[in-house]
Structure formats: C-alpha cells, structure tokens
Amino acid sequence: MSYKNFPMVPKVIFGRGSFNQINEVLAPKRLSIHSPFIFLIDDVFKNNTWLLSRISLAYDDRIIFISAKEEPKTSQVDTLVEDIILKSKERPSGIIGIGGGTLLDLAKAVSIMITNEGEAKDYQGWDLVKNAAIYHVGIPTISGTGAEVSRTTVLTGPERKLGINSDFTPFDQVFLDSELTKDVPNDQWFYTGMDCYVHCIESLTGTYLNAFSETYGNMALDLCKEIFLEGNLSEVDAQEKLMMASWHGGMSIAYSQVGIAHAMSYGLSYLLGTKHGIGNCIVFDHLESYYPEGVKLFKKMKSKHNISLPQGLCADLSDREFDIMIDVAMSLEPLWENAIGKNWKKTITREKLKALYQKM
Template structure:
C-alpha cells in the first residue's frame, strides 16, 4: 500500500507579539536588491498603523491592499500575478499574506502562479501544479479556517469553486500571533470559529479517518468546545485557543477530508457569493441527518453566543440556479466519499441536495 507523503509548514513562530520578528525572519530569504517582498494585506488594515507601521519595507518591497468583500477568484489571482510581474524587475523574494482565510489563500495561489504557466483555473483540482511556488509566508489575523496550515487554496473559478490542492501550496513560514486577532467582529469570530468546528466534525466522522487525522481533530474539537461552550475565558486565552484550534483543525483534514457542509457551501459561494464561514454555518444548521451530535452542539453554541443565521437565502432561486449549486457540490467527489463512503451516489442525488438547499 502506498501512503500519501504530505508536506507540512516547514517553519512556524507562535506567541503574542511574534509579528515583530517578521523582518528578522525575512532578511535571510531576500534573493537580491531587485527581488522585492510583496505583502498582500486585507484592506481592513489600510489605516491600521498598529499593523502597517511594524512592516519594514526595503528596496522595492510593495504592499498591496486587497478587499475581501468577495471570496477569492481565479481571475483575481491572475490579475495580481500580472501586476506583480509588471511592477518587479525580477521574481519576488517572497509573498507575505496578512489577513484571514481569503488573503492566505490568495497568497498561496499567487506564489504558485508566479512559477507556473497558464491561468489559476487550470490548477483547480488535485496535484496539478508542476513547479515549486516561490517562498511564501502566512500571517493569520483571524482564526478558524485552517488556511494557514492546509495544502489547498480555495478559489472560485469561471466553472467551479475548487482549491489548488498540491504539495507546493503550504506556506514555508507561518507566524501565529494571537494578538493580531483582537479586533475581529463578534459574528465573524463565530463564523470562522465554526468553520474550524465543522472541519473537526466532518473529519472525525468521515470514512477517511485515521489516527493521524483523529489526533489533531480531537485536540481541535476539545479546544472548540472550551471556547464556544464556555464564556468565562479571558480574551487572551480565547484568542490563543482558537488560533491553535484552527491549526489543529487544518491539520486534521490534511490526511483526511471535509464533508457535506463544505461540499454544499461551495455551491452557495459559487452562485450567491456567500462567504465560506457563514456558508458552512447556514448549511450545517440543516445537517442533523448526517451529523446529529455535531449539529445539536452547534445549535447550542449559536444560542450561547446569540448568533442569528440568515434565513431563506435560496427561497427565490430558479431550477437552473439550484442545478448550478448542485453540480458544484456533486463534483467534490473526495468530500462525499469521506462523508458517506464509496457508494455515496446511491444516497446523494440531485433531488436530495435540492431539498436540503430549499431549507436554507
């Protein structure tokens, strides 16, 4: 039997204030005076001097602020790559992503597309990337998605929402500074935290489960329960625990897979532009049939944190629109195999998915 030989993030710094070590970490990685570092930063930090003043630019280093109002698109990756090629004299020394899951995914995708020909959409799938990415660093400013540790970069393309899943995707360096997450709005904190929780539920109850995945998943799930069922934690404790829950949750799916909620939320994202965290929550709320205990606990967490999910987002969709979402979801074969098993097509039909979407 042949086992998957997965790469992991090769270097990680953890600790409050560790963001201050960024320039010291990057210095030895600079290829030349003409090879800049390119910082992709969530534009929510555009006027945030507390973050931007701590980034030391040298030579031709550039900051590009990016709006995260929409999910990352393959066309956005292509445009960024083109801009970077036009503004730099040589291949950059590295790409540094500072933000939530969307920015981290863009940083991973851009670093891959700077060394691989064609368009980002050509690489949506599993193990299609031929050349190693340039050096890339991930600095999460919100916890939950697991994007800082995963080997995928989730993108919406012209025909599908699917990640660039490859051995070249994981970051070379991650800085986990929980202090950077201190200003995350309450609802966003909950949605991305639930993304992490749902990773665990889907991984731990899947047919792909193995001891590697289970070990990480168990730790992440325990941290999620401490965080979301107990509101007596200090802010600092809460931030650090969610950061580590996100890391372990991301690791738990490295050797397994996610499941029904993720497959169906990809459909919502592609058609309606629903962001990943909230999309997972909207779907998961209706999945008692697949994850009875997980959904029961999720509803309890919603109640404790007084979170109301949007209702009726699929109420006025046409049959054609339902079909688009259903086809996106059905194409995610490994997710369904993990959730249901090899014979998943016997139970997961277009009719079944339509009934579920109609509840949302």
C-alpha cells in the same frame, strides 16, 4: 498500499507579539535588491498604523491592499500575478499574506502562479502544480479557517469552486500571533471559529478517518468546546486557543477530508458569493440527519453567542440556479466519499440536495 507523503509548514512562530519579528525573519530570504517582498494585506488594515508600522519596506517591496468582502477568484489571482511580474525588476523574493482565509489563499495561489504557466483555473484540482512556488509566508489575523496550515487554496473559478490542492501550496513560514486577532467582530469570530468546528466534525465522523486525523481533530474539537461552550476563558486565552484550534483543525483534514457542509457551502459560494465561514454555518444548521451530535452542539453554540443566521437565501432561485449549486456540490467527490462512503451516489441524489438547499 501507497501512502501519501504530505508536506507540512516547515517553520512556525507562535506567541503574542511574534509579528514584531517579521523583518528579521524575511531579511535572509531576500534574493537581491531588485527582488521585492510583496505583502498582500486585508484592506481593513489600510489605516492601521499599529500593524503597518511594524513592516519595514526596503528597495522595491510593495504592499497591495485587498478586500476580503468576496471569496477569492482565479481571475483575481491572474490579475495579481500579472501586476506583480510587470512591476518587479526580478522575480519576487516572497509573497506575504496578512489577513483571514481569503488573503492567505490568495497569497498561496499567487506564489504558485508566479512559477507556473497558464491561468489559476488550470490548476484547480488535485496535484496539478508542476513547479515549486516562490517563498510564501502566512500571517492569519483571524482564526478558524485552517488556511495557514492546509495544502489547498480555495478559489472560485469560471466553472467551479475548487482548491489548488498540491504539495507546493503550504506556506514556508507561518506567524501565529493571536494579538493580531484582537479586533475581529463577534459574528466574524463565530463564523470562522465554526469553520474550524465543522472541519473537526466532518473529519472525525468521516470514512477517511485515521489516527493522524483523529488526534488533531480531537484536540481542535476540545478547544472549540472550551472556547464556544464553556466560555470562561479570558479574552487572551480564547484568542490563543482558537489560533491553535484552527491549526489542529487544518491538520486534521490533511490526511482525511471535509464533508457535506463544505461540499454544499461551495455551491452557495459559487452561485451567491456567500462567504465560506457563514456558508458552512448555514448549511451545517440543516444537517442533523448526517451529523446529529455535531449539529446539536452547533445549535447550542449559536444560541449561547446570540447568532442568528441569514434565512431564505435560496427562496427565489430558479431550477437552473439550483442545478448550478448542485453541480458544484456533487463535483467534490472526495468530500462525499469521506462523508458517506464509496457508494455515496446511491443515497445522495440531486432531489435530496435541492430539498436541503430549499431550506436555506
């Protein structure tokens, strides 16, 4: 048997206010005065001096503000890479992503595509990247996606929604400063928190489960229960713990996989542009027959936090549109195999998926 030798994030700073050390962490990584640091920042922070005043730009450093309203696309990565290469005198010293899963995934993808030829869509899949990425840093401002720790960058391409899964994807440096998550709106906090919760359920109930995944998955699951069910934590404690739940949840799938909710939410996202966190919630809500305990607990959390999910997303779709979603979902074979086993194709039919989508 051959074992996978997975990379982990080599350096991480944890603690409230740790973002203040950004400039001293980056300084020794500068390659030359013509080799800029490029900051990709969620545009919700465009006028946020509390955050921006702590980044000292020098030489040719640039901030590029990016909207996270839509899921990241391969074409968007290509445009960013072209813009960065054209406007930089030399190869950048590093890419720094500041935001939620969308910004972190874009930062990972851009850092890979600066050193690899072709287009981002050519690298959607497993272990297709040939050259190491340039130095890249992840700074989450919302917790739950696990994008800060994972070896994938999930992108919607022309043909499918699929990550660039590679050993060169993980960040070289991560800042876990829970203070950066203090202004996240309640529904957003819930949806990305549930992304983490669903990671845990899918990893812990999957056929790929092993002690590595199980240990991290259980830690993350316990934290999710404490934050979203018991709910007697102070705001600061809840922010710190969700940041760690996200980290552990991301680690739990490094050696295993996610499952049905993720596969089907990729379909929603590809066709309808549904954001990942809320997409997982919409799908997971209907998966009692696959994850009975997990869904029961999810419904409890949903009512505790007064969350009402969008209904009727698929009400007016044509057969062709259902087919597109089903194609995207079924193409994610490792996810189905983890959820159901090697013979998943015997039980998971297109009709079954269509019936599930019709409920959403």
